[in-house]
Amino acid sequence: MIQQHWEELTAVALLGTDRRPPPPVPAGHLADLLADLAARHPAADRAEVLLHQVAATTVLRRAARLPRPATVAPAVVDHDSRPPTPPGAEGDFRRITAEFPAIVGEWLEAVAAGGWRLGAELVVPVLVHTRRDPTLAELAHRVAGPVAAWLVQTWPGLAPRPAGRRPAPTDDPLPVTPELAVVCGRPPGDCAAALAAMFRAGTVSTAQRAMLINLVARLPRPSLLPVARALDTVDGSPAVLGLAAHLAALARLRQRALTELDPR
Amino acid sequence: MVWQVEQIAAVAPSAAAYAAAQPLAVASRWSGTGVDDQALWGRCGGSGAEPYDVFVDHVAARFACSCPSRQVPCKHAVALLLVWARGGVAAGVRSAAVDEWVRRGTAVVARPDEVRPALPDPQGLVAVTADPPAPQRGDRDERVARMRAGLVELRRWLGDRMRTGLSDPAMARFDTWDRLAARLVDAQVGGLANRVRRVAGLAGASADWHQQVLAELGILDLLAEAGLRLGELPDDLADSVAVALGWQIRQASILAGVPDTDRWQVLGRSDTREDRIEVRRLWLRGVQSGAWAMLLSFAAYGQSLDGSLPVGAVIDGDLYRYPGRLRLRALLGLSCGAPQWGGPPSAVTVAHAVEEVGRQVAAEPWIDRVPVCVVAAVAPAAGRWWLVDDRSMVPLDAPGAVVATLAAAGSGEMVPTTCEWTANGFVPLTVHLADRHIDVGRVADASFVGAA
Structure with missing residues (x-):
C-alpha cells in the first residue's frame, strides 16, 4: 500500500501540483502521522501538502522496511584445504603489479610451490591481472582453486582472454645481455660486487634499465640481499642513483615476497 | 559589566x-x-x-x-x-x-x-581544530538570521519544484542545483548545501532517478522545517538537526565532554567525495558496549587521509561523542594505546540488522548511512546481488569486483560482513575472516589525495 502511494506521489511530483493534486493518503500509520502534522503545522498549499507526504512516506519506507524472505541460497564452492596466502601477500602483489610486473609469474609459482591458495582478497585482482596471458591465467586458476571457476562462471569478464599469445618454450621471459648473464651466475658476494663495480665504472646506465631489471628478477635468492646492499652504495648522477635504488627495491621485494611464501 | x-x-x-x-x-x-x-x-x-x-x-x-x-x-x-x-x-x-x-x-x-565560536565552514563538514579569531559583535545573531533566511528560501525553492514538477527540464541542469547550493553556503547551512549537491548527482543518473530525487527533496524539506523550529525540539534532536544543517561545534567543546571508554575495533572504512573534499569514515564498535561510533577525516586535493587505524585494529581508549540523538560521530581521545590486531567481530542476522537500521532511521530520519555487522553470504536474484542468510535477504549496492571478492571470501558460507546501510542498499565495507579483515570499502582516488 505504501509502495503504491509512493508511486502515486512520484507521478504527481513528475507532473507538478499545478497540474495534478496530491493523492489521498492511505489509512494507517502514514495517515495518522500526516494528520498529526497537519493539525500542528497546516500546509499552505498543494505543493506543501505534497512535500509533507513525500517526507513522511520516505521516512516510513526507510525506517519500516522489512527484509525479503530468503528465496535464494548462495552457491557453495568446493572446499580448498590449502591455507590462504599470508595477509602480507596482498601488499606484495599490488606492488609487484604496479612496479615490477615482470615477476608476477615467479610470485604465482611461489604461491603454488608453497602449497598456498590465494587469499580471498587476492583472487579477483589476480584473475583480472593475468587474464590476458594464457600461461599466467592458468597458473592463477591453479592457485585460486575451485573458487576461480565459480567466479568466472558468474562473472565471465574474469575469464582468460583467448587473444593472449602463449609464449614458445624457447622464449626467455627475462632476457639479459651475455655480460649480465655471467654476473647473475656468480656466487652472491661476487655477483653483488660485480654489479656495483659496473655501476661505478659507468659500464651500465639507464639505457639498460629493462635488462638490469630482468637481471635482478632472475637472481637466485641468496644473491638478493647482498645485491640490494651493494646497490645502496652506488654513487653517481641522480638518474643512476634512481636506477640503483629501483633495482635494490626489486631485490628486497623479491626477497620478502618469496620468503613470506615459503612453505610453512 | x-x-x-x-x-x-x-x-x-x-x-x-x-x-x-x-x-x-x-x-x-x-x-x-x-x-x-x-x-x-x-x-x-x-x-x-x-x-x-x-x-x-x-x-x-x-x-x-x-x-x-x-x-x-x-x-x-x-x-x-x-x-x-x-x-x-x-x-x-x-x-x-x-x-x-x-x-x-x-x-x-x-x-x-x-570560549570562541567555530569558524563557519562552507563544506559543512570540516571541524575546525585551530582557535578562530575572536567574534565580532552581533556575529551569532546575524548567523541565525542568515540561516533562517536560507531555510525559508530552500522551502520556497522546494515548493516551486513541486508546483512545476520534476519533469521540468531545469531539473536536469546542474546549474539549477548549484545556485541553490551556493545560496545555502551563503546562509551558512553547509550541510544542506552538500545534500543539494548530492541530489544534483542523482538527477538523470539512473532509470528511477525521479524517485530518488523526490525522496531526497522530502528529506531536505523535513530538515529545513526542523531547522526553522529548532527551539521547539527536544535538545538531543535539536542538536542532531543543527549538525545536519552544518552548524559547527568546536573540537575543544567535544573533547571537554564525558568520554566513552571501551576497546574499540575498527570494523569498516569508506571514502566518499563531498564536492572538493574527500571524506573518510571509520566505523568503530565498542568490544564491551557494542556501541557504534564514526571517526571522520578529510583531505582536500593533494592532502592525505588518516591511515593510522587499519580495518580490524583494536584500540583501548576514549571516544568523545558529538551531541545529537544517535551520537555516532566522535573524536578519538589522545590517551589511546597503539592499535592491536583484533579477531572477527560478533555479527547479527539480516533481519536483526534491518531492524537496527529502522530504529536509527526513525531516530534521525535524515541519516545517510547506518553501520551494521551481519553474518551473511552473497547470492544473485532478480537481476541484482543480495546479502542472504537462512531466512532473509537485503539488496547490495556494490560494484561487481567487490561482490566477487565477497563471494570469494565466503565461497558460499556465511561470514561476518560490515556494511553501511544506504537508501540504495547495503554497501559492503569489510569481510571478517578468522585470520584477516578484507577491506572492500571504496578507496579515495589516488590522483586526488596523497599517500597516507
Missing part, C-alpha cells in the same frame, strides 16, 4: 541550545529578575507547573537552573543572559538563595572570554 551577545553565544553548549534560548529571551517569560555586580537571577515559566529558578554568576561564568536539562548552561540560563544583554533586567538585591549559591561556588564552566 553587561555581557555582549557574542559572549553569550560562545558559552552556549551548542548552536541548538543557543537557538532554543531565543524564544525564551523575552521579558514576558521572566519574573523576579535582578542583577548585581556578580549575580544575575530570575524565574522562567516552563512547561511545568513551577517556573525554573535560574542563577548566573556573570563574573566567574557559573550557571545553575532548576530545570532537568544536563546542559550547562541550559537554554534558560542562556536566555536570561540574553534578556540582560538586551537591557531587560534591572538592578536588584539578591535573595538568600542566590547569595548562598554565589558563595558556594559550584559548577564552574568556561569563562566567556576563553
Whole structure:
C-alpha cells in the first residue's frame, strides 16, 4: 500500500501540483502521522501538502522496511584445504603489479610451490591481472582453486582472454645481455660486487634499465640481499642513483615476497 | 559589566541550545529578575507547573537552573543572559538563595572570554581544530538570521519544484542545483548545501532517478522545517538537526565532554567525495558496549587521509561523542594505546540488522548511512546481488569486483560482513575472516589525495 502511494506521489511530483493534486493518503500509520502534522503545522498549499507526504512516506519506507524472505541460497564452492596466502601477500602483489610486473609469474609459482591458495582478497585482482596471458591465467586458476571457476562462471569478464599469445618454450621471459648473464651466475658476494663495480665504472646506465631489471628478477635468492646492499652504495648522477635504488627495491621485494611464501 | 551577545553565544553548549534560548529571551517569560555586580537571577515559566529558578554568576561564568536539562548552561540560563544583554533586567538585591549559591561556588564552566565560536565552514563538514579569531559583535545573531533566511528560501525553492514538477527540464541542469547550493553556503547551512549537491548527482543518473530525487527533496524539506523550529525540539534532536544543517561545534567543546571508554575495533572504512573534499569514515564498535561510533577525516586535493587505524585494529581508549540523538560521530581521545590486531567481530542476522537500521532511521530520519555487522553470504536474484542468510535477504549496492571478492571470501558460507546501510542498499565495507579483515570499502582516488 505504501509502495503504491509512493508511486502515486512520484507521478504527481513528475507532473507538478499545478497540474495534478496530491493523492489521498492511505489509512494507517502514514495517515495518522500526516494528520498529526497537519493539525500542528497546516500546509499552505498543494505543493506543501505534497512535500509533507513525500517526507513522511520516505521516512516510513526507510525506517519500516522489512527484509525479503530468503528465496535464494548462495552457491557453495568446493572446499580448498590449502591455507590462504599470508595477509602480507596482498601488499606484495599490488606492488609487484604496479612496479615490477615482470615477476608476477615467479610470485604465482611461489604461491603454488608453497602449497598456498590465494587469499580471498587476492583472487579477483589476480584473475583480472593475468587474464590476458594464457600461461599466467592458468597458473592463477591453479592457485585460486575451485573458487576461480565459480567466479568466472558468474562473472565471465574474469575469464582468460583467448587473444593472449602463449609464449614458445624457447622464449626467455627475462632476457639479459651475455655480460649480465655471467654476473647473475656468480656466487652472491661476487655477483653483488660485480654489479656495483659496473655501476661505478659507468659500464651500465639507464639505457639498460629493462635488462638490469630482468637481471635482478632472475637472481637466485641468496644473491638478493647482498645485491640490494651493494646497490645502496652506488654513487653517481641522480638518474643512476634512481636506477640503483629501483633495482635494490626489486631485490628486497623479491626477497620478502618469496620468503613470506615459503612453505610453512 | 553587561555581557555582549557574542559572549553569550560562545558559552552556549551548542548552536541548538543557543537557538532554543531565543524564544525564551523575552521579558514576558521572566519574573523576579535582578542583577548585581556578580549575580544575575530570575524565574522562567516552563512547561511545568513551577517556573525554573535560574542563577548566573556573570563574573566567574557559573550557571545553575532548576530545570532537568544536563546542559550547562541550559537554554534558560542562556536566555536570561540574553534578556540582560538586551537591557531587560534591572538592578536588584539578591535573595538568600542566590547569595548562598554565589558563595558556594559550584559548577564552574568556561569563562566567556576563553570560549570562541567555530569558524563557519562552507563544506559543512570540516571541524575546525585551530582557535578562530575572536567574534565580532552581533556575529551569532546575524548567523541565525542568515540561516533562517536560507531555510525559508530552500522551502520556497522546494515548493516551486513541486508546483512545476520534476519533469521540468531545469531539473536536469546542474546549474539549477548549484545556485541553490551556493545560496545555502551563503546562509551558512553547509550541510544542506552538500545534500543539494548530492541530489544534483542523482538527477538523470539512473532509470528511477525521479524517485530518488523526490525522496531526497522530502528529506531536505523535513530538515529545513526542523531547522526553522529548532527551539521547539527536544535538545538531543535539536542538536542532531543543527549538525545536519552544518552548524559547527568546536573540537575543544567535544573533547571537554564525558568520554566513552571501551576497546574499540575498527570494523569498516569508506571514502566518499563531498564536492572538493574527500571524506573518510571509520566505523568503530565498542568490544564491551557494542556501541557504534564514526571517526571522520578529510583531505582536500593533494592532502592525505588518516591511515593510522587499519580495518580490524583494536584500540583501548576514549571516544568523545558529538551531541545529537544517535551520537555516532566522535573524536578519538589522545590517551589511546597503539592499535592491536583484533579477531572477527560478533555479527547479527539480516533481519536483526534491518531492524537496527529502522530504529536509527526513525531516530534521525535524515541519516545517510547506518553501520551494521551481519553474518551473511552473497547470492544473485532478480537481476541484482543480495546479502542472504537462512531466512532473509537485503539488496547490495556494490560494484561487481567487490561482490566477487565477497563471494570469494565466503565461497558460499556465511561470514561476518560490515556494511553501511544506504537508501540504495547495503554497501559492503569489510569481510571478517578468522585470520584477516578484507577491506572492500571504496578507496579515495589516488590522483586526488596523497599517500597516507
